[in-house]
Amino acid sequence: MTKSRNKDQQGTDDQYGGFHAGFAVLAGRPNAGKSTLTNALVGQKVAITSAKPQTTRHTIRGIVHRENFQLILVDTPGLHRPRTLLGQRLNDLVAATLSEVDAIGFCLPANEKIGPGDRFIAKQLANVGNKPIVALVTKTDLVDRQALTEQLLAVAQLGREVLGAQGWADIVPVSAADGFQVETVSTVLAGFMPPSPPLYPDGELTDEPVAVMVAELVREAALEGVRDELPHSLAVVVEEIIPREGRAEDNQFLDVRVNLYVERPSQKAIIIGRAGSRLQEVGSAARKGIEALLGTRIYLDLHVKVAKDWQRDPKQLVKLGF
Numbered sequence: 001m002t003k004s005r006n007k008d009q010q011g012t013d014d015q016y017g018g019f020h021a022g023f024a025v026l027a028g029r030p031n032a033g034k035s036t037l038t039n040a041l042v043g044q045k046v047a048i049t050s051a052k053p054q055t056t057r058h059t060i061r062g063i064v065h066r067e068n069f070q071l072i073l074v075d076t077p078g079l080h081r082p083r084t085l086l087g088q089r090l091n092d093l094v095a096a097t098l099s100e101v102d103a104i105g106f107c108l109p110a111n112e113k114i115g116p117g118d119r120f121i122a123k124q125l126a127n128v129g130n131k132p133i134v135a136l137v138t139k140t141d142l143v144d145r146q147a148l149t150e151q152l153l154a155v156a157q158l159g160r161e162v163l164g165a166q167g168w169a170d171i172v173p174v175s176a177a178d179g180f181q182v183e184t185v186s187t188v189l190a191g192f193m194p195p196s197p198p199l200y201p202d203g204e205l206t207d208e209p210v211a212v213m214v215a216e217l218v219r220e221a222a223l224e225g226v227r228d229e230l231p232h233s234l235a236v237v238v239e240e241i242i243p244r245e246g247r248a249e250d251n252q253f254l255d256v257r258v259n260l261y262v263e264r265p266s267q268k269a270i271i272i273g274r275a276g277s278r279l280q281e282v283g284s285a286a287r288k289g290i291e292a293l294l295g296t297r298i299y300l301d302l303h304v305k306v307a308k309d310w311q312r313d314p315k316q317l318v319k320l321g322f
């Protein structure tokens with residue numbers, strides 16, 4: 001975490017006029033709805049969402065601004081049993097993130113039975129020790145009242161199993177899709193934030209570097225429709241974002257140069273498509289998102305490269321920013 005609370009900034013309620021601010025993490029297994037909930041809480045799209053697990057590689061923060069609190073959300077990559085070196089790094093990242101937050105929101109989908117994966121994560125979270133863990137039962141729009149009640153009981157039981165008699169700090173059912181209880185989630189989590197002045201300027205939604213957000217937009221566009229073929233094999237690196245020089249009419253444009261790394265030539269062919277047709281579509285979809293993000297027009301230059309087996313190669317992982 002790049003920004004943390006300065007010790008001098010911690011104080012009493014009176015000192016900051018009742019204002020509270022701090023960090024919370026949304027944990028949970030892949031596909032549990034963490035990114036979607038982050039976006040719903042922040043009110044703007046900041047984290048990539050996808051039907052495929054583990055699309056969130058970077059720890060993207062969204063900032064929830066309210067009159068009397070500021071909640072800085074960390075959207076973790078799916079916490080899971082490591083399978084590749086990349087998986088191991090993701091888990092290290094998650095562990096480091098968890099030790100620095102003021103509260104944990106543990107996402108459990110309402111429409112799926114609690115499984116070994118959830119139990120594994122619950123135990124990991126409990127091991128962090130001394131952090132309030134709020135169970136968030138997500139996607140409630142997908143189940144009826146009866147099924148939701150049963151899931152809430154099962155979640156409460158899991159809390160007693162891993163945390164002892166006191167169980168979870170709270171349990172909140174929520175649907176990011178229809179907005180049900182989204183505001184409750186933010187106030188419950190904010191209840192665990194210490195008295196503090198605002199940690200970020202009003203209106204700032206994320207402190208993620210622009211390059212990372214640009215890379216996420218390209219990655220999302222490149223995976224559209226081909227997630228089954230290469231869900232985890234794509235890394236996106238922004239090489240440069242610079243003002244376009246030359247003719248006067250070009251001054252309002254930025255040049256954005258981006259490399260897309262895949263593991264095999266066959267995957268490169270999928271991204272590029274017949275005679276480059278698919279890459280063009282990726283480019284125009286990503287360009288729209290990036291222009292909206294940057295508030296200016298851009299020339300987007302995409303290059304697809306093969307970095308053989310990058311997920312298992314420590315040198316490549318460093319080069320690609322993991």
Ligand SMILES: Nc1nc2c(ncn2[C@@H]2O[C@H](COP(=O)(O)OP(=O)(O)OP(=O)(O)O)[C@@H](O)[C@H]2O)c(=O)[nH]1
Nearest residue numbers: 030031032033034035036050053054078139176177
């Ligand atoms: N119906 C419904 N679908 C949801 C809701 N929240 C998330 N989803 C869907 O569930 C899938 C996974 O959501 P994500 O937010 O990407 O899940 P995640 O936990 O961030 O996943 P990873 O990045 O893989 O860890 C996507 O297809 C979402 O559209 C919800 O409240 N209701």
